[in-house]
Amino acid sequence: MSESRKEKLEAIDVHVHFGGVKALNGVNLSLQSGDILGLIGPNGAGKTTMVNVLSGFQMPHPGTVKLNGENVSNLSARKMARAGIGRSFQSARLFPKLTVLENLVIPGLGIGLSRRAATSQARDILDWIGYREDPDRQCDSLPYSDERRISIARALALRPSFALLDEPASGMNEQECDRLMQIITRIPQEFGCGVVLIEHNMHVIMGVCHRIHVLDGGKSLAEGTPDEVKKDPKVLRAYLGEQASRPEAVI
Template structure:
């Protein structure tokens, strides 16, 4: 269970523009501990940019990122990590010449844990995720699915108050994906953290998330419970187009 006291991670009116291209325009979202928060939207909607903003990798052009209400915009990824924001990457980005266990240890030490506790935390996380057998393997020998799971395990080793997972199941087959989503759904109960989940598969996200936020073209389209979002007319229009969205159509 995490030792972080952080309760909320919040983006307020975040704008991002890359040389004239607006990646995000006035996005607001608030993540709470213990909640799985889904972030969906078509390609190019700004989902990964949002994760980069929330984890300190991308400074908002305007607007703020707040930790328990205090402005933390621009403190950078390393301090964000230390403040309790863990993240995974779409491209796993493991330390490939290290063992799985060492990958977790980097994060556990990064969070400031003493050696013995860091080792125990790493061990427990690997055990819980069913990766204990891979602990001593070098990461460049892992299967694709294991790589993705280690990437999540490493984010958890940071002892985070929030983990931001950027398409953790991409490239996995259905069975692997189901198992992973089961794991993700249980993260708040096991680690006491909040979760931000980006995922393309709507069915999956509706099954796992407590709240869902829809982005489209860098703007917030809707936010609510999965059922509310499913029934939101603007969301239906964005996904199916004006005419193709009769009320009876099963969107998800």
């Protein structure tokens, strides 16, 4: 279960623009196996674009993405997945007519496990995330928060080197959030991978991240430990106006 070799994922001077809008304007970030890096910022700051770049859905132009020193900027999403970048999506995107178990078996088969091994791994992960309900239930009838958990589990079932989680906590109540936080915290020790976490929920971010990278208007605003970022005046200024009306933000 433990990975002794440290892997490294880097984004170097990444620019992305859509038409006239600059979504990312020279952002640098990096993380290693075992890190949990939070990615926060106001709406439109470029968080999802950054994750898209890291996972091959978006090419940086200009800019570079390196995985263990190798330039992977031009790799497609599928090739990035094969290279070890797993991600979950804002909309979960589970296979609706497949069961919970089958959704988790798919990535296992994808990394070359036999059906028995993939099923066994799937059950282990379900157990690990604390999913006690019926694994043979079709995913199109799952409650929202379960969907989120399963989609994270599915990304992890790929045994990625890095798991990029896109707003897993949105729409969850306090109890569900706590459960989610417990899961995310234990990812590095269970799977040995690094985690990039996009979230608006500050409680979750502050609770699980080792480091936080703040984006605003496509530019890096700050990076540091939760405590450092909490007190950073630039961050407070960027957030104060916006976050004042958001009840879940507890800075």
